[in-house]
Amino acid sequence: MLYQSLIDIVGTEHVIADKETMRPYECDGLSVYTALPDYVVLPANTQEVMAVVSLCFQMNIAVVARGAGTGLSAGALPLKGGILLSLARFNHILAIDPDNSVAHVQPGVRNLAISEAAAPYNLYYAPDPSSQIACSIGGNIAENAGGVHCLKYGLTVHNLVSLVIVTAEGKRLDIGGDSLDIAGFDLLALMTGSEGMLGIVTEIKVKLLPTPQIAKVVLVGFDSVEKAANAVNDVISKGIIPAGLEMMDGYAIKAAEDFAQAGYPVDAEALLLCELDGDEEEVNQQVVATQAIFNAAGATSIRISGNEEERALIWKGRKSAFPAVGRISPDYYCMDGTIPRRELANVLTRIHQLSRYYSLRVANVFHAGDGNLHPLILFDANIPGELEKTEAFGADILKACVEAGGCITGEHGVGIEKINEMYHQFNDAELEQFHRIKRALDAKEILNPGKGIPQPKHCQEHSLLSAPNKGVI
Amino acid sequence: MLYQSLIDIVGTEHVIADKETMRPYECDGLSVYTALPDYVVLPANTQEVMAVVSLCFQMNIAVVARGAGTGLSAGALPLKGGILLSLARFNHILAIDPDNSVAHVQPGVRNLAISEAAAPYNLYYAPDPSSQIACSIGGNIAENAGGVHCLKYGLTVHNLVSLVIVTAEGKRLDIGGDSLDIAGFDLLALMTGSEGMLGIVTEIKVKLLPTPQIAKVVLVGFDSVEKAANAVNDVISKGIIPAGLEMMDGYAIKAAEDFAQAGYPVDAEALLLCELDGDEEEVNQQVVATQAIFNAAGATSIRISGNEEERALIWKGRKSAFPAVGRISPDYYCMDGTIPRRELANVLTRIHQLSRYYSLRVANVFHAGDGNLHPLILFDANIPGELEKTEAFGADILKACVEAGGCITGEHGVGIEKINEMYHQFNDAELEQFHRIKRALDAKEILNPGKGIPQPKHCQEHSLLSAPNKGVI
Numbered sequence A, B: 001m002l003y004q005s006l007i008d009i010v011g012t013e014h015v016i017a018d019k020e021t022m023r024p025y026e027c028d029g030l031s032v033y034t035a036l037p038d039y040v041v042l043p044a045n046t047q048e049v050m051a052v053v054s055l056c057f058q059m060n061i062a063v064v065a066r067g068a069g070t071g072l073s074a075g076a077l078p079l080k081g082g083i084l085l086s087l088a089r090f091n092h093i094l095a096i097d098p099d100n101s102v103a104h105v106q107p108g109v110r111n112l113a114i115s116e117a118a119a120p121y122n123l124y125y126a127p128d129p130s131s132q133i134a135c136s137i138g139g140n141i142a143e144n145a146g147g148v149h150c151l152k153y154g155l156t157v158h159n160l161v162s163l164v165i166v167t168a169e170g171k172r173l174d175i176g177g178d179s180l181d182i183a184g185f186d187l188l189a190l191m192t193g194s195e196g197m198l199g200i201v202t203e204i205k206v207k208l209l210p211t212p213q214i215a216k217v218v219l220v221g222f223d224s225v226e227k228a229a230n231a232v233n234d235v236i237s238k239g240i241i242p243a244g245l246e247m248m249d250g251y252a253i254k255a256a257e258d259f260a261q262a263g264y265p266v267d268a269e270a271l272l273l274c275e276l277d278g279d280e281e282e283v284n285q286q287v288v289a290t291q292a293i294f295n296a297a298g299a300t301s302i303r304i305s306g307n308e309e310e311r312a313l314i315w316k317g318r319k320s321a322f323p324a325v326g327r328i329s330p331d332y333y334c335m336d337g338t339i340p341r342r343e344l345a346n347v348l349t350r351i352h353q354l355s356r357y358y359s360l361r362v363a364n365v366f367h368a369g370d371g372n373l374h375p376l377i378l379f380d381a382n383i384p385g386e387l388e389k390t391e392a393f394g395a396d397i398l399k400a401c402v403e404a405g406g407c408i409t410g411e412h413g414v415g416i417e418k419i420n421e422m423y424h425q426f427n428d429a430e431l432e433q434f435h436r437i438k439r440a441l442d443a444k445e446i447l448n449p450g451k452g453i454p455q456p457k458h459c460q461e462h463s464l465l466s467a468p469n470k471g472v473i
Helices: A002-010 A046-059 A111-121 A137-143 A187-191 A225-237 A250-260 A280-296 A308-319 A321-327 A341-358 A386-403 A428-441 B002-010 B046-059 B111-121 B137-143 B187-191 B225-237 B250-260 B280-296 B308-319 B321-328 B341-358 B386-403 B428-441
Strands: A039-041 A063-066 A083-086 A093-097 A102-105 A160-166 A172-176 A200-207 A214-222 A244-249 A270-278 A301-304 A331-334 A362-367 A375-379 B039-041 B063-066 B083-086 B093-097 B102-105 B160-166 B172-176 B200-207 B214-222 B244-249 B270-278 B301-304 B331-334 B362-367 B375-379
Touching: A002 A039, A002 A046, A046 A063, A046 A083, A046 A160, A046 A200, A063 A200, A093 A111, A102 A111, A111 A137, A137 A200, A160 A187, A172 A187, A172 B428, A187 B187, A187 B428, A214 A225, A214 A280, A214 A308, A225 A244, A225 A270, A225 A280, A225 A341, A244 A250, A250 A270, A250 A308, A250 A321, A250 A362, A270 A280, A270 A308, A280 A301, A280 B280, A308 A321, A321 A331, A321 A362, A321 A375, A331 A386, A341 A362, A341 A386, A375 A386, A428 B172, A428 B187, A428 B428, B002 B039, B002 B046, B046 B063, B046 B083, B046 B160, B046 B200, B063 B200, B093 B111, B102 B111, B111 B137, B137 B200, B160 B187, B172 B187, B214 B225, B214 B280, B214 B308, B225 B244, B225 B270, B225 B280, B225 B341, B244 B250, B250 B270, B250 B308, B250 B321, B250 B362, B270 B280, B270 B308, B280 B301, B308 B321, B321 B331, B321 B362, B321 B375, B331 B386, B341 B362, B341 B386, B375 B386
Parallel strands: A039 A083, A063 A083, B039 B083, B063 B083
Antiparallel strands: A093 A102, A102 A200, A160 A172, A160 A200, A214 A270, A214 A301, A244 A270, A244 A362, A331 A375, A362 A375, B093 B102, B102 B200, B160 B172, B160 B200, B214 B270, B214 B301, B244 B270, B244 B362, B331 B375, B362 B375
16 A cells, blocks of 8 residues: 555656665665665655655654765664655756855755856855765755865855755745845754754755865875874964865875875875965965964975866875775775864874774874864774774774764764764753654654664663664675 | 742842832833843852753743843743843853863853953954844844854854753753764754743853954945945855945935944945955955955945054944934834845835835845845834834835845844744744744743744734733834
8 A cells, every 4th residue: 555655656667666676775885784665765856755755654654865875874774664765866956046156956966066067157065075976965964964175164054045845744844045044943954964854855055155266285294193183273273274174194195195196295194185275366375374384383295286187186195095995904994073173183192092902903084174083994894803893993983082072973974873872972861852853843753763863861771772784894 | 939949049139029120121122012020030050040940840930031131122021921030140251262262151241242352362253243242142142143244254153162051941951062063953053043942041152263364344335225235246246255244325324424423425325334354465355356346336436444443433333323323313113134135126125115105214224245134214103103104114124025035034033023024934834843843842831932933823813913011112
């Protein structure tokens, strides 16, 4: 009956019921967790989403929205079966409005496709997660994605104008608006980063920014991680907000250089990539100012991109760091945590201590300017027990982030992966507020159930939740 | 019994029960609405707030938080009696942390006092509502206040790091954090602008910014409001984001010049004040660029501040525009609405049409860069019926804002004043979501009851709510 109703709404060819055909949907980018839904449904428009969700609401069936499937916290996993609602057919750019610097898009549009469509008008969409070539803007909203440029231009939430949402009951809501502030509670911010648990986004207006006249990247080597971390703070405390300020350490530098031949100083213990953008004069001024800061901070080498080609090559090294690290280790596990910038040196030192304790190598490649760490733990899943050891190491890293005043996630979300770490971050009163909001907007808890917020400890024994179906990576 | 319990918590001298002594608390800056609470309570710390709110929760008594009382939408009015919780004793700056560019303050601290305390470190707090000399940061959070500088530096919500909140049950919550993003739903944004309806703020960390090296203001006259409005769009579409971009029209220009002798061109129909801040070179560059834009847009006069004294004088005119207008009319009513910037010329034209229709003069003094209008309707409360006519005019202006894709409030909040206008802005499904959030976090609806969100129309006859006690201004 459910199957027939779904077909009535979206058409036979847009409901997948066969287990083998739905295999590509069994995991997201964190492939250690897998689960199959009862049906994969691919609606074409807001009305169809409303009808599907309304049906699920009446029948008490779980609905998990899925964008491009590039998520890294198993957020799009249909943990409790039900419907996996793919937004893949929502892949249209509805309008680029250069007069108001706004793009009107569907949620399945790729992040980079927005900037490509805006380029003829000399505009672009600023938030740029590493996966921007593949990830969808709807997924970016679900995770409040960041990226290299969010230091200067903000996270996804800071670059949204308005959303169309389908509620848990299948009703349509228009939230946000063209003006800077809006009356009523801030539903736009509440929805952003809520990991598909409060509603399903079906239309989006994002802000576009004028493409900067020029950009230059300053590539700086240091003989210690501490010096590089301190230099990051020096730059920002001087009032310079680079477009991006990225850091890589030991293994990551060598792996990236082997892979991309970007001319990185392979003897450096830490590397900063400091991108400056704006008017030519302003950029040149900031290049001079940052160079002086880096020299004073003890840089062992400084190189400035002379042209666009060189700048692209320097970034190619950074952007290929994850796959490059993949070549020097059978497996790696990418963590995501944030810390106050001032704690960078302390937390990196702690990560290296933990690396020795667990006898597992770690490569750090991350957004230093905004304190968003991405430690890559290198391991071999074929060695019995090493996956478990890696997970314990990862949990200790996140604990260190929280102890330093930071957070267990920067931009990858909580999903399934970090649901237990939420206990480090929040106390029962805080978790209870989250649950109240969840129940207020989704009384039957049909939207992406079991994700994001664990039960307050007083409601259950705090036992580690077991993954639904956990294999090797 | 309630009285005794309150005294037990905060001490005899911090509970006001006498009607005459509590008279100063009977209204906020929108003095047309008045109401007295049962008691005014002045707690000294978070623990006392928790105890008072917990008591009220148990006894089902309303609690209305009040900062400096400068609000302009009757948001701090104890509409249903109960406790008026004054945060006046929360007036301490707990720490200025220049290393992390953060100020840790209590909610009763005046907005300007934060910048004054940060000045020795060459830092300041950016959002600057007109009332910044008097208004409190807690009130700024309740209303998500803006100001001249929010075009470049964002609203209150964009400048907050973390909050301590007392919930409706009297529990303490720590929300937000030092890192750019935070796990869980965005309670910080949800709380900001919620007008005391979801919790009571008792501690605040705000971001501080480096004081710009220099600032210059470009004062530009136009012979029509349309030309000035178009010039605003021209500047921003060229990728220049001024620190402030303010507009004044006819009556306001003349009144301000009479009052402040700032050298305004009194024959101009519209005046723009465009402030540029940053490095000296950058500012000089932008002065040249904006001058060219204003000339092309048909400016009739352009003047650039030559020094700090001249800049201060030019701003003095703008900042005294409200009292200056007060001198040319027995009474005035200050409206607050936002529109998409592209609609500036259309909506201003509509306001002037309405002015003729109602035979009431209007002066416009506002944040043009972010489309936040502040029409001042000039009237005489001693003429029978003129207050009512003024309110009808005001309601029509807000309707015009919504029709243009804007919003019924920019920074003054909804409070009592605009509760009926919420029906223009939101449909029943949207209002219902607001109510659900309200009930989720304040099940007994004791926090600032009757404000901000009207009942969905299907729940009641949509009759105009009558003010509790409405006299002349």
